Amino acid sequence: MNNAIVLELRNPSDEVHTFRFGEGARIGRLPSNGNIVHNAETITFSVPAQSSRWVAFSSTGELVTPHSIDDIQATTTDRIIADEGNTTYVPLPAHWVTANLEDARDAFIHACRSSIQGVHENHTLGIGGYALMATFSRLRSERTGQCGVYSPNALGFEYDNNTDSLHNHLLNGNLVMDEAYGSGFDSSDSIRLELSNTTDRNIRLCMAPGTAFEQRDRHAQNQQNVVLRDEVEVTILPGESATITAHGMCANRTGANPDGHLLATPFRLMNASNFMGREGREQSDLWARTDTTDPHRGRM
Amino acid sequence: MMRSNRLFDDEGNELYSGFGTISREALDATVDGRAYIETPTGFERLSRPEGDTEDEIRRLVDTATRLGGYVPEVNVSVDTTEGEEVSATIHFPPREVVPQKVDLSSVLEIMQSIHKNALRGQNRHGWIDTTVGTFERNVREGIALAEKLYGGRLPVNIIPSAVKGACEETAFIFAGCIPQGSIHRPSVAVISEQHPMEVEERYHQHEHTIWQEPLNQFIRDFVVENLDAATNSGCLQGTWKDIHVFMPMPQPIGGILSGENDALTEFCCYCREVAERTGRDIKVTIHWQDSIEEVEQ
Numbered sequence: 001m002n003n004a005i006v007l008e009l010r011n012p013s014d015e016v017h018t019f020r021f022g023e024g025a026r027i028g029r030l031p032s033n034g035n036i037v038h039n040a041e042t043i044t045f046s047v048p049a050q051s052s053r054w055v056a057f058s059s060t061g062e063l064v065t066p067h068s069i070d071d072i073q074a075t076t077t078d079r080i081i082a083d084e085g086n087t088t089y090v091p092l093p094a095h096w097v098t099a100n101l102e103d104a105r106d107a108f109i110h111a112c113r114s115s116i117q118g119v120h121e122n123h124t125l126g127i128g129g130y131a132l133m134a135t136f137s138r139l140r141s142e143r144t145g146q147c148g149v150y151s152p153n154a155l156g157f158e159y160d161n162n163t164d165s166l167h168n169h170l171l172n173g174n175l176v177m178d179e180a181y182g183s184g185f186d187s188s189d190s191i192r193l194e195l196s197n198t199t200d201r202n203i204r205l206c207m208a209p210g211t212a213f214e215q216r217d218r219h220a221q222n223q224q225n226v227v228l229r230d231e232v233e234v235t236i237l238p239g240e241s242a243t244i245t246a247h248g249m250c251a252n253r254t255g256a257n258p259d260g261h262l263l264a265t266p267f268r269l270m271n272a273s274n275f276m277g278r279e280g281r282e283q284s285d286l287w288a289r290t291d292t293t294d295p296h297r298g299r300m
Numbered sequence: 301m302m303r304s305n306r307l308f309d310d311e312g313n314e315l316y317s318g319f320g321t322i323s324r325e326a327l328d329a330t331v332d333g334r335a336y337i338e339t340p341t342g343f344e345r346l347s348r349p350e351g352d353t354e355d356e357i358r359r360l361v362d363t364a365t366r367l368g369g370y371v372p373e374v375n376v377s378v379d380t381t382e383g384e385e386v387s388a389t390i391h392f393p394p395r396e397v398v399p400q401k402v403d404l405s406s407v408l409e410i411m412q413s414i415h416k417n418a419l420r421g422q423n424r425h426g427w428i429d430t431t432v433g434t435f436e437r438n439v440r441e442g443i444a445l446a447e448k449l450y451g452g453r454l455p456v457n458i459i460p461s462a463v464k465g466a467c468e469e470t471a472f473i474f475a476g477c478i479p480q481g482s483i484h485r486p487s488v489a490v491i492s493e494q495h496p497m498e499v500e501e502r503y504h505q506h507e508h509t510i511w512q513e514p515l516n517q518f519i520r521d522f523v524v525e526n527l528d529a530a531t532n533s534g535c536l537q538g539t540w541k542d543i544h545v546f547m548p549m550p551q552p553i554g555g556i557l558s559g560e561n562d563a564l565t566e567f568c569c570y571c572r573e574v575a576e577r578t579g580r581d582i583k584v585t586i587h588w589q590d591s592i593e594e595v596e597q
Contacts, residue, residue, distance in 0.1 A: 003493040010487050014433040014511035017486040028490040047486070050506045054491060056499040065501040278497065288501050 002059035005030050005037050009055060011047040016144050018073070019045045027057050037061055046070045046144060066275060066288035069136070069156040070144050080151045082118035082129070082266065083159035089137075089148035090115040097142045101299050105221055108134040108141075108149070115149040118159070119266065123216065125170050126177035128263030132157075132214040132225055139252065139291065139298030156289060157212065157267040164206040166193075167266040174203050175236065182213060182226045182248060182258035186283045190248035190258065191226060197236040205244075207232040210272025212251065213262040222300050224255035226262060227269050227286070229276055249276065249283055253291040255300035308336045308343060402450050404470055408544065410449070411472055412587060414442030415546040419476075419589055432478065432518055433511035435548070439474050457540070459530050467535035469542060475560075476515060476548030479525035484510050519548055523560035527567040536574055543571065543584045551588035568595045 005028055011017040021027065021039045029036050040061035046068070047053045056064040077088035096107050112134040119129040136155040141147040152159055160167060169175040179194040191213065197203045211228040215221055229247040236242045250258070251269070269275070275289045276282040291298075305318030307326050315335060316326040329335040336343040418438035419430065430438075447454055453463070456470040460480035478484050510518060527545070530536060536543075545564065552561055568584055575582040584595040 004496045004499050005493050006491045006499060008489045008491045010489065012484050012506055012509040012511065013436075013486060014431075014509070015437070019486070019488065028488075030493050031490065032493055048503075050509050050511075052504050052506065054500075054502040056494065056496070056501075058496055064496045064499050 003030065003032065004056040004058050004064045006054055006056045008052050009045055009047050010052045012050060014049050016049060016146070017047050019047065021045075027061065030059065035059065043067065044071055044073055048143065049145075066285050068288065069154075069290060070140060072154050072156065074146075074148075074150060074154040076148075077151075080116045080149065082116055082152060083161065084151070085153050085158070086151050087154040089146070089150045089154055091148045092141070094145070094147045097138070097145065097147050104138055104299075105134070108138040111149045112137065116151075120171055122171075123263065125173075126180055126264055127167060127170050127266075128214045128216065129265040129267060131221070131263070132212055132265050132267060135214070135221070135225060135252065135300075136290075139254075139300075142298035152267055153270075156270055158270050159266055160208065160211065160268040162206060162208065164204050165266075165268075166205060166207050166211065166264045169203060169205060170264055174199055175205065177264065178241070180213065180216075180262040180264065182215075182223075182260060182262045185224060185226065185248055185250035185258055186229075188247050189245040191228065191244075191246040191262070193244040193246070194241065195236060195244065196241040197238055200238045202238065203236045205232070205234050205236060207246070208268055208272075209276070210269030212265045212267045212269060213248070214265055215258070216261040216263045220258075220260035222256050223258050223260060224250040224252045224300070226258055227251050227272065229272075229282060249286050251286070251290050252300055253287040254298060306338060307346070308338065309334060310336065312336075312343065402455055404456070404542075407446060407450065407454055407456065410442070410446045411544065411546070414439060414446070415474065415548075415587060416589075417442065419548055430515050431512050432484075432515050435515045436477055436511070439477055457533070457535050459526055459533070467539040469539055471530070471533075471535065471540045471543045473526060473530050473543065473545045475523040475526045475545055475564075476519055477522065477526065478518075479522060479529060481529075482525070515548065520559045523547065524563040527563045531567055531570050536571070537578070541580060541582055543582065544587060545584065546587045548589065550590040551586075551593060571595075 007028060009019045021043050023039060023042045025039045027037045027039050037057055037059055038061050039057065043063060045053065045055060054065070058064055072087050074087045074089045076091055077086070078090060080086075080088060080090060090111070092107075092111055096104055099107065109130060112130045116130070116133060119133070121127060121129055133149070133152065133155070136157075137148065137150045140150055140155065162168065166175070166177075170177055174197070176196045176198050177193065178196055179192070181192045182190060183192070184190045195205070207228055209228055209231055213226045213228075215223050215225065226248040229249050232244060232246050234242060234244060248258070269290070272286075276286055278285055305316070306314060307316040307318075307330065309315055309329060315329055316323065326335065330346055333345065335346045337346060338344075418435050443454075443458065453465065455468050456472055457465075457468050459471065459473045460477050462480065530543075530545075533540075545567070547560075547564070549560070552558070564586065571582050571584050574580075586593040586595060
């Protein structure tokens with residue numbers, strides 16, 4: 001395989017700077033053979049104030065290093081529809097990112113509930129969604145200084161409309177979630193689900209890679225949200241219960257180790273398999289996507 | 301009478317509106333002789349190209365002209381049984397957009413107020429109190445606002461700027477901004493090459509940058525570099541007639557020499573040389589913090 005070209009994006013300014021490489025733009029010359037590398041598709045990178053960031057492109061111009069969710073450009077809006085594919089954000093007062101952590105958490109949860117439409121939260125059914133969006137919006141706001149409630153797409157998530165998804169089965173009453181527990185991360189049994197099929201027919205459950213779970217309890221809000229690494233596909237017979245263990249990955253580098261009850265969300269990390277495609281580096285690559293490795297980390 | 305580029309079929313249904321890309325269906329109809337144009341006397345069939353090669357080419361060119369396009373190439377292929385076949389590529393240039401007339405004197409007024417605003421905050425010794433970053437941001441946001449007001453990029457050249465557009469007649473030089481090639485501006489550099497599986501994304505924090513430092517400390521270097529950039533600009537040789545230099549300081553009292561004033565003097569002299577050499581009138585106006593000076597050329 002040909003070598004990748006490594007670039008340093010230098011931002012000595014005192015504000016976040018966005019670097020944009022247009023499609024076909026010249027990226028640079030490979031030092032070893034002098035070949036010019038051109039960018040395969042338009043891409044932007046966000047670099048925090050007074051920082052430098054290294055990114056790499058293959059010899060054919062494809063991005064090799066993870067594209068952080070902070071790199072996703074978002075435009076302002078006054079409301080967000082959960083299943084629309086827009087990259088938007090509802091601006092919030094800038095001082096919220098420096099507020100006391102507890103206050104900031106509450107403020108973002110409240111703002112998410114009033115700004116995002118189409119999330120059918122029901123803790124009795126085991127369904128959440130707002131806490132995930134609130135945590136990711138707050139963290140992105142803290143890292144970038146652009147304070148707001150972000151749409152799922154602007155946070156790298158998409159609304160999972162699959163009829164066989166866990167969220168959909170819970171919402172439609174096909175399955176009852178007796179228990180959902182997160183314990184540790186990046187291990188084959190870090191997610192445990194106990195599900196019952198209360199219908200009189202077979203229920204096929206298909207959870208795609210990247211399916212996201214959030215912490216249920218308020219005292220566990222400092223713990224990492226969890227996303228599924230591999231696809232899970234099972235059929236639960238009528239009236240039967242099943243315990244499913246799955247490989248959960250930590251979605252927030254700065255959070256504490258998961259050890260608590262989870263809620264299913266309607267959201268799924270986009271292109272999760274791609275972001276976790278390098279064997280042995282799945283967790284660090286995922287963090288590079290969701291949380292960045294920069295020194296300006298958000299608070300969990 | 302205004303020429304119509306609209307095409308119709310034999311029932312009067314519109315095939316082509318006369319603007320934008322022509323559809324395959326409309327082109328086929330034209331070539332097959334099934335297309336009509338509207339004339340003062342009614343619909344008139346666009347004649348099907350026939351006759352000898354020369355006539356056909358003429359008719360094709362005529363058709364293209366009628367439709368508002370032009371013919372960059374004509375292909376003639378020879379078939380031994382059917383004779384010559386002529387086809388043409390018709391290009392339709394984008395409609396000419398009449399640029400909005402920009403009143404440059406009002407743009408200048410906006411620039412003056414941007415500069416004044418960016419320099420606000422002077423301490424009791426008369427020194428500018430603003431930081432490099434705040435000054436930079438104020439100028440940048442002011443220019444963006446002016447562009448927004450005038451509906452797009454202004455017909456002026458701005459120094460420092462990353463924009464490599466056409467040379468205009470008017471130039472605005474914000475001498476107190478960070479020069480374009482400076483290491484203090486965001487930049488991209490090739491570091492190395494590595495195997496894709498081994499590449500790690502890395503961040504590191506700069507220990508010290510000048511953006512939060514007082515502008516005062518850097519004014520001299522910035523002014524000298526920005527005026528150097530203006531001196532070396534091809535636009536000065538080619539087009540500039542009205543140059544406005546925004547200096548981030550009060551007008552010096554006569555006789556006081558400093559690096560930035562030397563640089564300004566040299567720049568003005570060079571403009572005079574260019575004016576003499578090219579025969580073009582070049583007016584240089586210096587916008588000091590407290591006054592405006594027109595330099596005699």
